[in-house]
Amino acid sequence: MSSELSKKYSPGEIEDKWYQAWEAAKVFKSVPDEREPYTIVIPPPNVTGILHMGHMLNNTLQDVIIRRKRMQGYNACWVPGTDHAAIATEAKVVRLLAEQGIKKSDIGREKFLEHAYAWKEKYGGIILQQLRKLGASCDWDRTAFTMDPEYSEAVIGVFCDLYEKGHIYRGLRMVNWDPQAQTAVSDEEVIHRDTPGHLYHVRYQIEGLENEYVTIATTRPETILADTAIAIHPEDERYTHLHGKKALVPLLNRPIPIILDDYVDREFGTGCLKVTPAHDTNDYEIGQRHDLPTINGLNADGTISEEVGLYVGQDRFVVRKQIAKDLNAAGHLVKQEDYMHSVGYSERTDAAIEPRLSLQWFLKMKELSAPALEAVVDGDVQLIPGKFINTYKHWMENVRDWCLSRQLWWGHQIPAYYLKDADGYVVAPTPEAAVEKAREKFKRPDLTLADLHQDEDVLDTWASSWLWPINVFHGLTQPDNPEISYYYPTQDLVTAPEILFFWVARMIIAGKEYMGEKPFSNVYLTGIVRDDQRRKMSKSLGNSPDPLDLIAQYGADGVRVGMLLASPAGNDLLFKESLVEQGRNFANKIWNAYRLVKGWSVADHPANEREKLAIAWMEARLAEASIEIEDHFSKFRISDALMSVYRLKWDDFCSWFLEMMKPPYGEAISQEAYDGVIRLFEETMKLLHAFMPFITEELWHGLKERSAGEFLAVAQLSDLDKPNETLLEDIALIKEAITALRAFRTDKQIPFKEAITLHIKSDNPGLFQQYETLLAKFLNTEAIHYPAEKVEGASSIRVQAHEFFIPLGAIDVEAEREKLQKEIAYQEGFLIKVNKKLENE
RNA sequence: GGGAGCUUAGCUCAGUUGGUUCAGAGCACCUGCCUUACAAGCAGGGGGUCACUGGUUCGAGUCCAGUAGUUCCCACCA
Numbered sequence: 062m063s064s065e066l067s068k069k070y071s072p073g074e075i076e077d078k079w080y081q082a083w084e085a086a087k088v089f090k091s092v093p094d095e096r097e098p099y100t101i102v103i104p105p106p107n108v109t110g111i112l113h114m115g116h117m118l119n120n121t122l123q124d125v126i127i128r129r130k131r132m133q134g135y136n137a138c139w140v141p142g143t144d145h146a147a148i149a150t151e152a153k154v155v156r157l158l159a160e161q162g163i164k165k166s167d168i169g170r171e172k173f174l175e176h177a178y179a180w181k182e183k184y185g186g187i188i189l190q191q192l193r194k195l196g197a198s199c200d201w202d203r204t205a206f207t208m209d210p211e212y213s214e215a216v217i218g219v220f221c222d223l224y225e226k227g228h229i230y231r232g233l234r235m236v237n238w239d240p241q242a243q244t245a246v247s248d249e250e251v252i253h254r255d256t257p258g259h260l261y262h263v264r265y266q267i268e269g270l271e272n273e274y275v276t277i278a279t280t281r282p283e284t285i286l287a288d289t290a291i292a293i294h295p296e297d298e299r300y301t302h303l304h305g306k307k308a309l310v311p312l313l314n315r316p317i318p319i320i321l322d323d324y325v326d327r328e329f330g331t332g333c334l335k336v337t338p339a340h341d342t343n344d345y346e347i348g349q350r351h352d353l354p355t356i357n358g359l360n361a362d363g364t365i366s367e368e369v370g371l372y373v374g375q376d377r378f379v380v381r382k383q384i385a386k387d388l389n390a391a392g393h394l395v396k397q398e399d400y401m402h403s404v405g406y407s408e409r410t411d412a413a414i415e416p417r418l419s420l421q422w423f424l425k426m427k428e429l430s431a432p433a434l435e436a437v438v439d440g441d442v443q444l445i446p447g448k449f450i451n452t453y454k455h456w457m458e459n460v461r462d463w464c465l466s467r468q469l470w471w472g473h474q475i476p477a478y479y480l481k482d483a484d485g486y487v488v489a490p491t492p493e494a495a496v497e498k499a500r501e502k503f504k505r506p507d508l509t510l511a512d513l514h515q516d517e518d519v520l521d522t523w524a525s526s527w528l529w530p531i532n533v534f535h536g537l538t539q540p541d542n543p544e545i546s547y548y549y550p551t552q553d554l555v556t557a558p559e560i561l562f563f564w565v566a567r568m569i570i571a572g573k574e575y576m577g578e579k580p581f582s583n584v585y586l587t588g589i590v591r592d593d594q595r596r597k598m599s600k601s602l603g604n605s606p607d608p609l610d611l612i613a614q615y616g617a618d619g620v621r622v623g624m625l626l627a628s629p630a631g632n633d634l635l636f637k638e639s640l641v642e643q644g645r646n647f648a649n650k651i652w653n654a655y656r657l658v659k660g661w662s663v664a665d666h667p668a669n670e671r672e673k674l675a676i677a678w679m680e681a682r683l684a685e686a687s688i689e690i691e692d693h694f695s696k697f698r699i700s701d702a703l704m705s706v707y708r709l710k711w712d713d714f715c716s717w718f719l720e721m722m723k724p725p726y727g728e729a730i731s732q733e734a735y736d737g738v739i740r741l742f743e744e745t746m747k748l749l750h751a752f753m754p755f756i757t758e759e760l761w762h763g764l765k766e767r768s769a770g771e772f773l774a775v776a777q778l779s780d781l782d783k784p785n786e787t788l789l790e791d792i793a794l795i796k797e798a799i800t801a802l803r804a805f806r807t808d809k810q811i812p813f814k815e816a817i818t819l820h821i822k823s824d825n826p827g828l829f830q831q832y833e834t835l836l837a838k839f840l841n842t843e844a845i846h847y848p849a850e851k852v853e854g855a856s857s858i859r860v861q862a863h864e865f866f867i868p869l870g871a872i873d874v875e876a877e878r879e880k881l882q883k884e885i886a887y888q889e890g891f892l893i894k895v896n897k898k899l900e901n902e
Numbered sequence: 903g904g905g906a907g908c909u910u911a912g913c914u915c916a917g918u919u920g921g922u923u924c925a926g927a928g929c930a931c932c933u934g935c936c937u938u939a940c941a942a943g944c945a946g947g948g949g950g951u952c953a954c955u956g957g958u959u960c961g962a963g964u965c966c967a968g969u970a971g972u973u974c975c976c977a978c979c980a
Contacts, residue, residue, distance in 0.1 A: 402979090448907060455906080632914090639930090652940080726938085808946085
């Protein structure tokens with residue numbers, strides 16, 4: 062029979078076959094019933110995204126968890142979906158259009174959105190197809206999207222509600238401006254990096270005084286043009302003579318006041334600070350204090366604006382170099398030194414961020430975040446690993462208002478409606494409601510929709526995804542519906558630590574505010590997938606393998622195992638292809654165990670002593686390992702749980718159990734023993750299924766006839782008896798003895814075919830007598846004796862308190878002597894070599 | 903600048919409340935094997951002063967302090 066089966070496991074067809082079967086039978090579908098729910102909502106990938114290694118890790122973990130719960134009797138529900146990912150998607154569409162020579166601003170909002178939707182239709186959800194390849198057991202009927210009509214309704218509804226409650230305000234604020242995406246980004250989307258630059262010392266002439274100058278130091282000389290003051294410390298004695306004077310902006314000769322402010326650090330640079338309120342957060346604050354005018358020196362795209370009068374339309378970085386030259390030529394550049402300083406970059410586009418003054422929508426965070434802080438500190442929401450609690454706490458205690466608006470078109474348009482002919486606006490969920498409200502608010506009953514225009518901006522992506530665990534069950538749009546009541550709060554969230562604040566914290570806030578309850582109990586934070594040099598995997602570095610190629614080459618099971626083997630929670634995963642190879646090898650090992658078992662001929666007679674012992678032992682080991690595995694799972698130690706199953710299957714089941722069970726050459730195994738082997742094989746497949754869903758499903762069907770519609774994916778883990786501790790201990794000793802005696806055989810070059818006589822001197826000979834059938838099988842003994850005294854003229858091996866003797870007759874003395882001589886010669890040669898090296902000065 | 907964490911075998915990591923499951927696992931490495939399940943394999947083996955220094959204790963990878971290195975988070979001085 063085994064001749065039909067290949068020596069190597071080939072996953073490709075088998076994996077496709079089972080995924081289709083599962084999907085057709087809807088085994089992952091979940092509807093509320095009397096069972097306890099176990100729910101995970103997927104961190105929605107970008108709708109236009111394609112699967113990368115981070116997704117692989119993240120979704121493998123979720124699948125392992127949900128599959129195990131499904132097999133433990135829970136009503137397991139894994140909700141899939143995608144995020145519209147405002148900036149990221151819009152950037153992609155803009156780029157695509159640019160390739161066709163189309164500019165966003167030329168076609169207008171409506172046309173642009175048509176293109177965006179077309180793009181979404183074409184590429185959206187590719188990633189969900191890819192997840193199926195991985196084996197993800199999502200309930201696909203529940204696939205959600207953050208811009209589904211009903212979901213959008215929830216997002217807009219929440220905005221309006223928060224506005225009504227007074228949590229949302231509109232204000233002129235210094236925001237982080239991404240000149241490439243041409244939108245404001247939140248503080249969390251700015252990444253600070255030390256960047257080499259220069260510190261320019263520039264002198265400004267004092268107005269009315271021929272040879273008097275004040276020198277400042279700056280890293281951004283191009284902003285000089287937008288200066289509106291020079292600040293000095295009020296108590297700085299070096300500059301008292303400048304109090305009340307004015308300085309002239311170089312190149313422009315525009316007079317600006319010299320002001321006093323104790324923000325100025327007297328130790329830094331020259332102790333004089335140029336103040337550019339429009340382009341620096343601190344300068345803005347100084348400007349506010351001193352009622353300074355602001356000059357907007359930069360356009361939205363990072364070029365110099367008309368307001369300053371010089372270099373207009375040129376890029377900020379070009380101007381930075383040019384102005385340094387021009388200042389030098391004009392005698393204003395005192396010195397220029399290399400300087401390392403921290404610069405903010407956009408997380409999305411990597412463009413250098415410009416602080417920029419603009420009108421934006423904000424959400425007050427202080428009050429809203431309090432219950433969310435409490436939830437984590439109290440342990441109501443568990444962060445795994447716990448080390449993230451400190452980080453979380455620190456952030457929540459110092460939380461700043463959230464800039465909600467983005468200058469984009471792809472997303473949820475802000476439901477604020479402005480009067481066209483006057484100042485004033487209303488916030489309302491629909492245009493109709495807005496008209497209604499406006500009529501009332503402005504006492505103008507004749508107002509129509511035509512008199513209003515909606516805010517051009519859209520909401521930050523996270524202002525929609527923070528409702529994810531609620532509105533995938535329509536909890537906001539259909540409050541108290543049976544689904545939300547059943548599934549909410551969900552159990553686990555598996556995500557990356559990078560979005561702990563972006564997303565996780567905000568989901569907790571929204572959950573507390575709108576459901577009065579946390580959105581999930583456990584947050585498992587995965588590591589970052591890096592290459593073996595610890596570099597983050599990225600497209601630009603080209604160090605990330607294509608997950609689908611990996612699956613094609615090693616099988617989804619192999620890839621899953623490879624990813625999990627080295628990914629403890631919160632620790633980075635150093636990915637190497639060899640890990641996936643290990644996973645594939647494991648699948649192959651299992652496959653071959655199956656081939657072996659299926660190749661046995663079975664005879665209808667009762668089990669012998671050896672077979673009975675082996676089965677009893679394997680059952681005890683299975684029970685022991687099951688307890689260990691459950692313990693690991695309960696602590697989210699998925700990697701350790703896998704290792705436990707791995708060793709159970711490879712070491713205990715294959716290396717020991719199957720070797721114990723193997724019928725002697727040419728003989729058959731008893732039916733009773735065979736049934737036991739099949740049963741234990743099935744049990745190991747159950748334990749492994751969560752990790753390797755495909756091969757286990759395949760073999761589970763191969764081991765036994767199954768009725769139609771029966772799947773391992775929905776089979777239940779067995780309740781096992783307590784492990785037989787005595788038997789486990791006994792066999793541990795027997796194994797130790799076998800290992801020692803095998804080593805002896807190898808060492809003395811006694812071929813296995815040559816049977817040996819074994820003498821065991823022990824206080825407890827009965828112990829060994831009990832397991833003689835196993836000793837005989839593994840050691841090929843012709844006889845076993847239990848002498849009371851040492852056996853003379855025999856080699857002895859000690860195992861714990863027991864002594865084993867093998868008569869010397871079995872040893873080739875000449876060969877032994879020769880071997881030792883060779884060893885001596887080698888060691889002497891080594892010694893000479895080392896001595897020579899040491900003597901070398 | 904502030905805060906948090908980490909440092910255990912060549913690599914990646916476990917080591918729960920200090921005391922014979924405490925010095926472990928997987929991979930890598932070495933030796934011998936193509937033994938009719940599997941060379942993507944089998945059998946055996948070597949390897950660590952648990953970063954360093956000091957302290958608490960009868961006893962410390964395990965607790966405390968300091969030092970060095972390293973990672974992350976937050977803030978950001980022009």
